[in-house]
Amino acid sequence: MSHSILLPRIMEVGRNACQKLPTILDSLGIKKPLIITDEMMVKLGYVEKLQAILKEVDITADVFSDTMPEPTESSIESGVQQVRHQEYDGLIALGGGSPIDSAKAISILGKFGGVINDYKFPRQVNEAGLPIVAIPTTAGTGSEVTKFTIITDEANNEKLLCVGMGFMPVAAIIDYSLTMTVPPRTTADTGIDAMTHAIEAYVSQKRNAYSDQQALAALRLIGPNLQKAYHDGKDETAREAMMLGSTLAGIAFNNSSVALVHGMSRPIGAFFHVPHGLSNAMLLPTITEFGISSTPDRYADCARALGIAELNDTDDQANIKLIAYLKDLNTELKVPTLAQFGVQKTEFDELVNTMCDQAFGSGSPNNNPRIPNLEEMLQLYALLWTESASDGVLPS
Structure with missing residues (x-):
């Protein structure tokens, strides 16, 4: 019996791997990315660090930093609207599992519309949303290398499991130096x-x-x-x-x-x-x-x-x-x-x-x-x- 194996197209692993972000974006043809993150990443200076790296190659990246722990449909809605009304060609997901999961949902909802309940398991979401470069800052969720996202449907107090190739980041940057300040x-x-x-x-x-x-x-x-x-x-x-x-x-x-x-x-x-x-x-x-x-x-x-x-x-x-x-x-x-x-x-x-x-x-x-x-x-x-x-x- 054979098994289908799914991985990101690109993985950059090691200390200061974030420095390779411009090269990765260039290889993917991404010229106008949106950074999806949370307020802690802003306060720690990680967002500013990424923007500085990108500025060296004349890329200006907007930021959506309103993601929440254990993301809900309402917590990502303004991010979805930002994607729908701007011509971004890719997303950079920076943070723990919650920002990365949020970016996955924003990628699909921003491009194809609907509500998160439309995409819950057992539906297989294989259509390609905006390409995601995932940069985890915690050692735990593994969301940077998975085809899953979990978003809470607040109306039913239910965490919805959403599955499919469409949620798999195209690239993952595994930079352990970003975890050194995790409490x-x-x-x-x-x-x-x-x-x-x-x-x-x-x-x-x-x-x-x-x-x-x-x-x-x-x-x-x-x-x-x-x-x-x-x-x-x-x-x-x-x-x-x-x-x-x-x-x-x-x-x-x-x-x-x-x-x-x-x-x-x-x-x-x-x-x-x-x-x-x-x-x-x-x-x-x-x-x-x-x-x-x-x-x-x-x-x-x-x-x-x-x-x-x-x-x-x-x-x-x-x-x-x-x-x-x-x-x-x-x-x-x-x-x-x-x-x-x-x-x-x-x-x-x-x-x-x-x-x-x-x-x-x-x-x-x-x-x-x-x-x-x-x-x-x-x-x-x-x-x-x-x-x-x-x-x-x-x-x-």
Whole structure:
């Protein structure tokens, strides 16, 4: 059986890779780009830095900086209108996953119109919007190398998964120097997000030989370096490893899929505004423990790649270490419970059936090695409210 592999046309990787932006734009024939970003990138001076690089080759780039964390249709609307009324020939997406996801949606909506609900999965959006050059500034989402975008439909409080070649950036600039100022909380959340991408891509029912290699390579980089980057943000070696690990994890799940963690995580973000990586972290130990008996050899491979199990450990030994590691990691990286984040149990209980509907509707749970039924998913959500989500899981 063959598998279709999708990647950006151009990838520039390494410190100060941003300096190659003019060359990349020239190779793509982009002469009037719009920078899609957020206010933090403006405050940090990164937008001004890009504009200065472009000015050296006589390119003036306008800026749309009103993107929001966990983007919604209304948060991108003014960007869509700006694209519709100006003759831009490309977009530069600068920031974390939210600006990059916003740029993907703006690229399609700005060119073809409609509303984001028109493009949600299972529709495959393969028409080409404005070409995107993605420049990530966090090591986590991998959005710079994926055909996915997540935009919240506010009318239904639903995070819409949108999929297709039309959302794939034509170029990605992977410059880890842009992550050196990322604060510890964001470093932790995005880092666990990248780890989740790699693990889920490797155990997914849509996995393949190509995605397997990218996932394992990502875990080998993330495992020894996530805590280092969290505790010492100036550790350049750790930052470089996390940035490349994040991109490889993105390539892995883009060409495989994510699974149950992501399916259950998106409704938590939509209803309670929990950052995506953080909601993944809340779920990852329990969901891993739920599915581990269905493909123990694969999860054991993940444990060995992360460096937390020995090559000569049995699969059972490796998996015991994996579960313990994921629980201890959440403690070390100060991942809060839903209650500690501020979510009210009564509100959660009122919404949990809708959350299950949205999770199943995304399609991601069906990629899991063990697919839950509705009652099992309700129980998995309920475990978020135990004193420690690791105190118990459903029987295997």
